[in-house]
Amino acid sequence: MNNKVERFKKSLNENNLDSAIVFKPENRRYLSGFTGTSGYVVITEEKNFFITDFRYVNQASKQCEGFEILKHTNDRTLYDILNELGLKNLGFEDAFVTVSQYNDFNDKLMGISLKPLRDTLDKLRMIKDQDEIEEIKKAAQIADEAFEYICEVIKPGITEWEVALEIENFMKKKGATGTSFDSIVASGIRSSMPHGVASHKVIENGDFVTLDFGCIYNGYCSDMTRTVVVGKASEKQKEIYNVVLEAQETALEAIKPGITGYEADKVARGIIEAKGFGEYFGHGLGHGVGLEVHESPRLSPLGKDILKANMVVTDEPGIYLPDFGGVRIEDLIVVTENGCERLSKSPKHLIEL
Ligand code: ZN
Numbered sequence: 001m002n003n004k005v006e007r008f009k010k011s012l013n014e015n016n017l018d019s020a021i022v023f024k025p026e027n028r029r030y031l032s033g034f035t036g037t038s039g040y041v042v043i044t045e046e047k048n049f050f051i052t053d054f055r056y057v058n059q060a061s062k063q064c065e066g067f068e069i070l071k072h073t074n075d076r077t078l079y080d081i082l083n084e085l086g087l088k089n090l091g092f093e094d095a096f097v098t099v100s101q102y103n104d105f106n107d108k109l110m111g112i113s114l115k116p117l118r119d120t121l122d123k124l125r126m127i128k129d130q131d132e133i134e135e136i137k138k139a140a141q142i143a144d145e146a147f148e149y150i151c152e153v154i155k156p157g158i159t160e161w162e163v164a165l166e167i168e169n170f171m172k173k174k175g176a177t178g179t180s181f182d183s184i185v186a187s188g189i190r191s192s193m194p195h196g197v198a199s200h201k202v203i204e205n206g207d208f209v210t211l212d213f214g215c216i217y218n219g220y221c222s223d224m225t226r227t228v229v230v231g232k233a234s235e236k237q238k239e240i241y242n243v244v245l246e247a248q249e250t251a252l253e254a255i256k257p258g259i260t261g262y263e264a265d266k267v268a269r270g271i272i273e274a275k276g277f278g279e280y281f282g283h284g285l286g287h288g289v290g291l292e293v294h295e296s297p298r299l300s301p302l303g304k305d306i307l308k309a310n311m312v313v314t315d316e317p318g319i320y321l322p323d324f325g326g327v328r329i330e331d332l333i334v335v336t337e338n339g340c341e342r343l344s345k346s347p348k349h350l351i352e353l
């Protein structure tokens with residue numbers, strides 16, 4: 001039996017829902033295994049349905065174990081099918097469904113009341129199964145290999161854009177289906193922008209280069225950051241780098257089941273503040289990673305979630321000095337029974353290329 005569906009059913013039950021419709025791609029894949037781009041998972045007390053159109057019936061019947069596949073057509077629409085199923089309280093993804101979809105559901109469903117699922121699926125997805133952790137490990141390993149490779153490629157004269165292309169090309173050759181997000185390659189003063197996506201700037205001697213990237217492997221994402229210096233690092237570059245490194249590694253030691261995202265963030269933030277750089281660390285310490293590159297839980301001053309074993313999160317403090325440059329160091333980690341394990345294994349000492 002599909003454990004993910006069973007856990008979802010249990011939480012529906014706890015929320016007095018007899019059914020749910022799910023079609024946000026990552027949630028749909030999570031529950032059914034379907035990798036296509038169109039279809040609806042409908043979970044009822046008795047049965048699991050996957051409702052799709054002509055294009056995906058065959059694929060769904062192969063991928064969606066434990067689901068009855070139904071085809072919607074112009075003559076028998078999705079709404080007709082839902083109306084036939086005798087549903088009462090139907091959960092829907094209120095953070096994903098558009099207003100016009102919601103209005104259509106409301107107009108065309110008879111005697112079914114729509115109930116928001118809120119963060120039910122986000123909560124379930126926070127804790128990974130072993131098979132999910134294996135996919136994420138593989139995605140992290142490909143990113144690590146890409147970092148080792150790119151250190152050989154970065155030289156004065158190459159553009160950030162060319163570096164990003166090399167990283168992405170390398171990861172795809174190693175089996176990634178895509179990147180987790182637009183790769184960040186931010187050099188020189190641009191490294192003071194936490195999300196400086198690769199530009200046509202030429203990398204020069206003396207530049208900090210922040211590389212933040214990840215890939216998708218069997219649907220699961222990786223995410224890592226390293227900051228290197230081209231040529232010899234200045235004293236100020238070394239100083240900032242070492243503060244970020246200390247914050248990152250101290251947070252790693254603190255992350256274990258039972259602490260909140262807020263507390264984990266505070267460990268790293270406290271170190272950066274004590275060194276006088278608090279105002280230059282303007283983002284949270286980390287985030288959950290899985291089918292989406294940014295998912296629950298949040299490790300930030302607002303992070304209320306309590307960390308638990310088998311959550312996959314990032315630890316990524318940074319310092320960004322306007323008109324100078326910035327450093328971020330990010331590891332992907334999995335929370336274990338009594339601490340955490342790094343999935344990103346690239347070295348973290350200051351690399352001078
Ligand atoms: Zn990242």
Ligand code: ZN
Pocket residue numbers: 223224287314316330
């Ligand atoms: Zn990240």
